[in-house]
Structure formats: structure tokens, C-alpha cells
Amino acid sequence: MIPYGRQDISQEDIDAVIGVLQSDFLTQGPMVPRFEAAVAAHVGAAHGVAVNSATSALHIACLALDLGPGDRLWTTPITFVASANCGLYCGAEVDFVDIDPRTWNMCPRALERKLVAAETQGRLPKVVVPVHLAGQPCDMAAIHALGQRFGFRIIEDASHAIGGRYRGEFIGNGRYSDITVFSFHPVKIVTTAEGGMALTNDAVLASRMELLRSHGVTRDPDQMTHTPDGPWYYQQVALGFNYRMTELQAALGISQMKRLEAFVARRHELARRYDKLLAGLPITLPWQHPDSYSGLHLYVIRVPVARRRSVFEAMRAAGIGVNLHYIPIHTQPYYQAMGFRPGDFPEAERYYAEAISLPMYHVMTDAQQDRVVATLMMALEQ
Structure with missing residues (x-):
């Protein structure tokens, strides 16, 4: 995995x-x-x-x-x-x-x-x-x-x-x-x-x-x-x-x-590779504002709503530990009991319906990243 x-x-x-x-x-x-x-x-x-x-x-x-x-x-x-x-x-x-x-x-x-x-x-x-x-x-x-x-x-x-x-x-x-x-x-x-x-x-x-x-x-x-x-x-x-x-x-x-800057620099290398390897696929890649230099804790993509679950499950089945960050808080049962309802924050809900977090960590190898990308490509074709 x-x-x-x-x-x-x-x-x-x-x-x-x-x-x-x-x-x-x-x-x-x-x-x-x-x-x-x-x-x-x-x-x-x-x-x-x-x-x-x-x-x-x-x-x-x-x-x-x-x-x-x-x-x-x-x-x-x-x-x-x-x-x-x-x-x-x-x-x-x-x-x-x-x-x-x-x-x-x-x-x-x-x-x-x-x-x-x-x-x-x-x-x-x-x-x-x-x-x-x-x-x-x-x-x-x-x-x-x-x-x-x-x-x-x-x-x-x-x-x-x-x-x-x-x-x-x-x-x-x-x-x-x-x-x-x-x-x-x-x-x-x-x-x-x-x-x-x-x-x-x-x-x-x-x-x-x-x-x-x-x-x-x-x-x-x-x-x-x-x-x-x-x-x-x-x-x-x-x-x-x-x-x-x-x-x-x-x-x-x-x-x-002592290694913080090296950690973040490697994450940026991985993000650039993802950007290049995933270009042209029917997904939305994360956009970085020119005012920012992200810590890049996560690399989140957005997949068409109709495909998100099948892609997620196919990648997990192939040993790729994709995740989801996050389920909108206002849709959680505890907050629904306070009166929040689906539709209250539509942009957040659209994001949730499409988001998948791909593996991203500073000891990740290029070979591991290539496997993630290849698996994603196959999942999108299914």
C-alpha cells in the first residue's frame, strides 16, 4: 500500500x-x-x-x-x-x-x-x-x-x-x-x-x-x-x-x-511531477495562488462527480491509499442537529463531491508516484 x-x-x-x-x-x-x-x-x-x-x-x-x-x-x-x-x-x-x-x-x-x-x-x-x-x-x-x-x-x-x-x-x-x-x-x-x-x-x-x-x-x-x-x-x-x-x-x-525546508522542497518537486504527469486527464488539478508558496501537505484533485467513487475504490483496491479531505462539517450529523442543511454552502459541497487526495509525502519516490499516476489513469478509463 x-x-x-x-x-x-x-x-x-x-x-x-x-x-x-x-x-x-x-x-x-x-x-x-x-x-x-x-x-x-x-x-x-x-x-x-x-x-x-x-x-x-x-x-x-x-x-x-x-x-x-x-x-x-x-x-x-x-x-x-x-x-x-x-x-x-x-x-x-x-x-x-x-x-x-x-x-x-x-x-x-x-x-x-x-x-x-x-x-x-x-x-x-x-x-x-x-x-x-x-x-x-x-x-x-x-x-x-x-x-x-x-x-x-x-x-x-x-x-x-x-x-x-x-x-x-x-x-x-x-x-x-x-x-x-x-x-x-x-x-x-x-x-x-x-x-x-x-x-x-x-x-x-x-x-x-x-x-x-x-x-x-x-x-x-x-x-x-x-x-x-x-x-x-x-x-x-x-x-x-x-x-x-x-x-x-x-x-x-x-x-x-532541521529538515523542514528540505521536506517542503521535495513536496514541491512531487507536485510539479504530478502537474506534468496528470496534465490532459479529465480531472481538475490544484491551483496555486501566485502570492503563496504552499506547504503542500496534500495534493488534491477533483474528479467528475459520476466517476469519483469508482476511481477512489479502484485506486484503494490497487493498493493506492487515496483519501478524502474533507467532508463538509455542516453535513455532519452533529452539526445537522444544530440546523445546518445540505445546500447551505454549495461550493464546499461541489468540492466534496469531486475531491480525492493523492499520496503526497517527502519520502515518496518517483517510482511510487509513477505507480499512483498509472493507477489513476487506468481507473479513469474503466
């Missing part, structure tokens, strides 16, 4: 983890701060807050921005459910903005139309979560300008996008958002096995997220209600969670970050 994605673990990675296993700290030691500093320095952000998953990072990002009951969070329907669920975790109302038919990301024009209507109804969002699908950044300048105009905060869900760039600058530098979230799941561009990180340039937001990831407990006298009773003293000053990243994960992440 050729999977749709997989990690690349080197001997250096293994040695880094073994080094931690032989150290004094398996958790809450020096590696997590080093990993945070490495990622923040690479993307040009002031602060990084490492956690046990990107879902946790989204949750504490929302809480740090004071999202709560009576507030609204908007995101795209074409993303993993965590991009929306983070709003529900905070007691907020969740809604969606349809996608751009070319980039498949949140459409700024659809967002503006929805914001204008919401303003007249007194129902503007407090937080908007653009998602960089497949690693291609959203039109963040346009979304940021709308944020300034309508007063919402922005969390970039860049779970697919570490190592990518927007307008020549690394995604995660915070120029167009309050907080950016990365994922380090094994199929992502770099991995910590499981893990995530929130990046921000705001020291207050960083401090809030650090507190929330560890039970809301602090040993910092400046955050306490009175002078510490002694050197043993701590206080719980907020209702937080056990979202900490381990030292083992951080050590793996530090090692993986």
Missing part, C-alpha cells in the same frame, strides 16, 4: 528521543521551550506555545481571545472538524463561510457578504478561523482587512502549512492574525508523533495560553493573588487543561525542524 501520507523518522530523530529517555526530564523539562523557540524563530513569531495536539492549540487560542457563550466563531466547511469544534468547546455559536472555487480556501468575497449581512443583524463573529487547506495559505491580507473593518479576531489554522509562505513571508509570523496554529501529527510536514503549537506576537495571549495548557496553575508571583507562602507555592488562577507536550515529542520536533 502506498499511503496518502507518512512520517520520515531519521536516526538523528531517534537519537534525540533516546537522549531524552536517558535524561532527568520526560516532561516539563528544557526541550519544550527549545522546540517553541525553534519554531517561533523559523517563522518569525515572538512566542510559541507547544501543546499535545493542534486541536488543543485551537481550543486555548479561542479561550485566550475570550471566546465564550454568546459569541460566534466562523470557519470554512472544508476542514477537519476541530476547526469548528474549538468554538463549541468555548460555548460559542459556530457558522461557516463558503470556499473559493479555485483555491478551495475560505472565500474573502463570501466572507465580506456574510459579514455585511451579520452586521445588520447584530450577529458579527468574534473570531474567524481561516484554514490553509493542503498547505496553501488563504488570502490573509483580505481577511485581515475585513477583521479591521468588522472587529473580529483571527486564528490561522495552519495545521497543513508549516514551512509555507504567504507574500514571501513564512506562515505563522502573525502579520495578518492574532494566533497561528500548527499541527505535528505523523502525516503532517514535520511530526512530534502527536502535538501542536500556537504562535503569536502578543505576550499577553502567549501567557494566557501557557496558563491554560497546564491546568490554569502558575508559580509566577506576578500572576498570583497574594505573595507566595513559600518556594513550594502555586496557585490555580484559571480553569485550564492538561494539554502539555512531552519532552520526547519536543525533542523529535526539534530534530525534524
Whole structure:
């Protein structure tokens, strides 16, 4: 089976983890701060807050921005459910903005139309979560300008996008958002096995997220209600969670970050080969906006609706691990129970009816890619 994605673990990675296993700290030691500093320095952000998953990072990002009951969070329907669920975790109302038919990301024009209507109804969002699908950044300048105009905060869900760039600058530098979230799941561009990180340039937001990831407990006298009773003293000053990243994960992440640019460069080589090898087939290839340099977590094609299922099943039967990213969130039963219905976001639904994610990972060989392409050609001819 050729999977749709997989990690690349080197001997250096293994040695880094073994080094931690032989150290004094398996958790809450020096590696997590080093990993945070490495990622923040690479993307040009002031602060990084490492956690046990990107879902946790989204949750504490929302809480740090004071999202709560009576507030609204908007995101795209074409993303993993965590991009929306983070709003529900905070007691907020969740809604969606349809996608751009070319980039498949949140459409700024659809967002503006929805914001204008919401303003007249007194129902503007407090937080908007653009998602960089497949690693291609959203039109963040346009979304940021709308944020300034309508007063919402922005969390970039860049779970697919570490190592990518927007307008020549690394995604995660915070120029167009309050907080950016990365994922380090094994199929992502770099991995910590499981893990995530929130990046921000705001020291207050960083401090809030650090507190929330560890039970809301602090040993910092400046955050306490009175002078510490002694050197043993701590206080719980907020209702937080056990979202900490381990030292083992951080050590793996530090090692993986050394190869980030090489990982992304290889993905671009593979994407160019796909573009060339698939040209002329009756499918739609992914389009890259000239303002972007995608992280290329995924390579998504669109197949005519009548053929999508047969092509998908034929490729799986041939040992090609194609996948689907994503089923529109508003069509999920949990969200249907809130009142969402098929037809609410037609461009997202058209995308879903046609999308297939082809295998894409940096240790993929040209021979494996050739097999994927040959199998796809045969499946389209059946």
C-alpha cells in the first residue's frame, strides 16, 4: 500500500528521543521551550506555545481571545472538524463561510457578504478561523482587512502549512492574525508523533495560553493573588487543561525542524511531477495562488462527480491509499442537529463531491508516484 501520507523518522530523530529517555526530564523539562523557540524563530513569531495536539492549540487560542457563550466563531466547511469544534468547546455559536472555487480556501468575497449581512443583524463573529487547506495559505491580507473593518479576531489554522509562505513571508509570523496554529501529527510536514503549537506576537495571549495548557496553575508571583507562602507555592488562577507536550515529542520536533525546508522542497518537486504527469486527464488539478508558496501537505484533485467513487475504490483496491479531505462539517450529523442543511454552502459541497487526495509525502519516490499516476489513469478509463 502506498499511503496518502507518512512520517520520515531519521536516526538523528531517534537519537534525540533516546537522549531524552536517558535524561532527568520526560516532561516539563528544557526541550519544550527549545522546540517553541525553534519554531517561533523559523517563522518569525515572538512566542510559541507547544501543546499535545493542534486541536488543543485551537481550543486555548479561542479561550485566550475570550471566546465564550454568546459569541460566534466562523470557519470554512472544508476542514477537519476541530476547526469548528474549538468554538463549541468555548460555548460559542459556530457558522461557516463558503470556499473559493479555485483555491478551495475560505472565500474573502463570501466572507465580506456574510459579514455585511451579520452586521445588520447584530450577529458579527468574534473570531474567524481561516484554514490553509493542503498547505496553501488563504488570502490573509483580505481577511485581515475585513477583521479591521468588522472587529473580529483571527486564528490561522495552519495545521497543513508549516514551512509555507504567504507574500514571501513564512506562515505563522502573525502579520495578518492574532494566533497561528500548527499541527505535528505523523502525516503532517514535520511530526512530534502527536502535538501542536500556537504562535503569536502578543505576550499577553502567549501567557494566557501557557496558563491554560497546564491546568490554569502558575508559580509566577506576578500572576498570583497574594505573595507566595513559600518556594513550594502555586496557585490555580484559571480553569485550564492538561494539554502539555512531552519532552520526547519536543525533542523529535526539534530534530525534524532541521529538515523542514528540505521536506517542503521535495513536496514541491512531487507536485510539479504530478502537474506534468496528470496534465490532459479529465480531472481538475490544484491551483496555486501566485502570492503563496504552499506547504503542500496534500495534493488534491477533483474528479467528475459520476466517476469519483469508482476511481477512489479502484485506486484503494490497487493498493493506492487515496483519501478524502474533507467532508463538509455542516453535513455532519452533529452539526445537522444544530440546523445546518445540505445546500447551505454549495461550493464546499461541489468540492466534496469531486475531491480525492493523492499520496503526497517527502519520502515518496518517483517510482511510487509513477505507480499512483498509472493507477489513476487506468481507473479513469474503466
